[in-house]
Amino acid sequence: MALVRRRPPARSRTAAKPEPAERLPVARVAVDMSLPHLDRPFDYLVPADADCVPGCRVRVRFAGSLVDGFVLDRVDRSEHEGRLAFLDRVVSGEPVLAPQVATLARAVADRYAGTMADVLRLAVPPRHAKVEAEPPGVAAPAPQPPDGPGPWAEYTAGAAYVRELAAGRPARAVWNALPGADWPAAIAHAVATVRSVGNGAVVVVPDHRDVARLDAAVRAACGPDQHVVLTAELGPAQRYRRWLAVRRGAVQVVVGTRAAMFAPVHDLGLVVCWDDGDDLHAEQRAPYPHVREVLCLRAHREGAAALIGGFASTAEGARLLATGWAHAVAGDRSAVRAAMPAVRVAGDDADLARDPAARSARLPQSAWRAAKEALAHGPVLVQTPRRGYVPVLACRSCRHTAHCPHCQGPLAATGDGQPACRLCGRPVANWRCPSCSATGLRAVVVGAARTAEELGKAFPGVRVRVSGGDADVLAEVPAAGQLVVATPGAEPVAAGGYAAALLLDGWALLGRADLRAAEEALRRWLTAAALVRTGSAGGRVVVLADSSLPVVQALVRWDPAGFAERELADRAELRFPPAVRAAAVTGDATAVDELLGADRLPEVSDVLGPVPLPGDPQEVRALVRVPRRDGAALAAGLHAGLAVRSAVKAPGKVRVQVDPLEVL
Structure with a gap:
């Protein structure tokens, strides 16, 4: 008898319907969707057997697709009158999104006219299941x-600030570090004071070299296992491991670059932003938040102390002082004069060196002599403001930028000395300035590589090293006599301090079409000059710029706070x-045009433009400005306009940046 195999019964295509949880059956989920019209929580039912807690990661079905999300809260009922879908699954029961970070993310999104989903991508790193x-x-x-005020005793109100930290009070300060100050030690002392009373701290610095110095200082002040370093350069597993240690409360101090500004520190007692004028503090991803603004917002919302510091001051820092939100911590004039190097201004064309070697290095005689004398001592x-070789040429007489007579592109020097256009590549002979009819050309900015080459000829037998640009960034250099050519931000620390510093091409920095050109030039100069020995120890700084400019005088007097106040007043007038x-x-x-003309902006809005972008006539840029009291309404109006565009799938791309670094 043949055996007949029976086909097994078909499985039901419909899975058993889950039952909702008896207690708090509704989860409010922040869905990972960056569309502005979907920038709100959505309600889902929680299965009875799900390990779902506020802050955990979930997967939900949204518009026919499975997407990620975070549970913001669990509630008894939903305000949605229709049928609710169940959570597809709980990815992990780990509550990675802290409540204070969730509310901060919402506040940052609202301030910058962005979406909460974009902010959460910056705040919470991707999951690593093994970790x-x-x-x-x-x-x-x-x-x-720590014993006493430590390094803060050198500053007016410094000791009082440390006492406030020790008492757990939300003291807020804008700190002007003294020239040559060991700023990592000062910050580490403040962090140790906060930790000694059981509170945590978040310290954000511009780059990895600053992180390395601060890492060592905090370890020395607080001891081992008291802090972690969070930077974007860490691998996924290592970064998530350190971040998770902070979220779980095993570590309460975080040191890092801008990736650390949202670190979920328990019992936050202090936030620190060092060198807040550095453009590395501006996030390049939507909604483009700035570290200083996020940390100030955290301090305000969580009742923490704040410290905004640097060798230079910003107009934003001056405004914090003017409004009374923060108080100044700075050295008195006698302390500043004792700590600063001697600063001299040079660089007029009439002051170019008569010595052939100095002329080949485009150094005024005073700068060349200062470098030659200082090399004997360190x-x-x-x-130099740029990396590489000579990028642009200008008239030697009036410094008008030299343009190609064929296509109006900028001229640049070539290897054979013949100027050529950077756009069309044509060589240009017998160039004549259209402004003053002169025929001579000069480099607008000579890059680090070309500068090193010229200095090698001007100072034969002296070692020349390059830091930054196309070369590796040096962390430190020995005390031996040598020339160190560096781009801004790549200046290495010298053992015992530099004997001298030459700040080249100051007029090129100041001539940029940028609202912050003078402020940024002073910040770069002060950061470099702070690495030089004191004037009493022979340290000197020579800056090539016009001595009559207020920003140059601020460097000579070492008065960053006064210059920042002047900048704030000028910007208020403009x-x-x-x-x-x-x-x-x-x-x-x-x-x-559609976004700006939709009648959603505050009535007091002042719209400048739109104007075509240089090099791309298809795109335009407009600037909308309002009084500060209407800032929230401006962001809300722009967000509402973007939401309408995304809802109707309007053609064309629009990007909104609130309080951008580049205004002009």
Whole structure:
């Protein structure tokens, strides 16, 4: 008898319907969707067997697709009158999104006319399941309080600020570091003071070299296992492991670059932003938040102390002082004069060196002599604004930028000395300036590589090293006599300090079409000059710029706070940030016109433009500015306009940046 195989019964295509949880059956989920019209929580039912807690990661079905999300809260009922879908699954029961970070993300999105989903991508790193399965660490006991005010005793109100930190009060300060100050040690002392009373701290610095110095200082002040370093350069597993240690409360101090500004520190007692004028603090991803603004917002919302510091001051810092939100911590004039190097201004064409070697290095005689004398006592720093070789040429007489007579592109020097156009490549002979009829050309900015080559000829037998640009960035250099050519931000620390510093091409820095050109030039100069020995120890700085300019005088006097106050007053008169709130709207001309013409902006809005972008006539840029009291309404109006565009799938691209670094 043949055996007949029976086909097994078909499985039901419909899975058993889950039952909702008896208690708090509704989860409010922040869905990972960056569309502005979907920038709100959505309600889902929680299955009875789901390990779902506020802050955990989930997967939900949204518009026919499975997307990620975070549970913001669980509630008894939903305000939605229709049928609710169930969570597809709980990815992990780990509550990675802290409540204070969730509310901060919402506030940052609202301030910058962005979406909460974009902010959460910056705030919470991607999951690493293997790391998440590791057992949690044990928090180290709080260190003993440091003795006295330490480095802060050198500053007016410094000791009082440390006492406020020790008492757990939300003291807020704008700090002007003294020339040559060991700023990592000062910050580490403040962090140790906060940790000694059981509170945590977030410290954000511009780059990895600053992180390395601060990492060592905090370890020395607080002891081992008291802090972690968070930077974007870390691998996924290592970054998530350190971030998770902070979220679980095993570590309460975070040091890092801008990736650390959202670190979920428990019992936050202090936020620190060092060198807040550095453009590395501006996030390049939407909604483009700035570290200083995010940390100030955190301090305000969480009742923490704040410290905004640097060798230079910004107009934003001056405004914090003017409004009374923060108080100044700075050295008195006698302390500043004792700590600063001697600063001299040179660089007029009439002052070019008569010595052939100095002329080949385009150095005025005073700068060449200062470098030559200083090399006998230690290293000499040469700061040049650009990397590489000569990028642009200008008239030797009036400094009008030289353009190609064929296509109006900028001229640049070539290897054979013949100027040529950077756009069309044609060589240009017998060039004549259209402004003054002169025929001579000079380099607008000579890059680090060309500067090093010229200095090698001017100082034969002296070692020349390059830091930054196309070369590796040096962390430190020995005390031996040598020339160190560095681009701004890449200046290495010299053992015992530099004997001298030459700050080249100051007029090129100041001639940029940028609202912050003078402020940024002073910041770069002060950062370099702070690495030089004191004037009493023979340290000297020579800056090539016009001595009559207020920014140059601020360097000579070492008065960053006074210059920042002047900048703030000038911007208030011109109605530019930070005296007002502004938003840059960039994109297709039609899309920009539609967004700005939708009658959603405050009535007091002042719209400048739109104007075509250089090099791309298809895109335009407009600047919308309002009084500061209307800043929230401006951001809300722009967000509402973007939401309408995304809802109807309007053609064209539009990008909104609130309070951008580049205003002009």
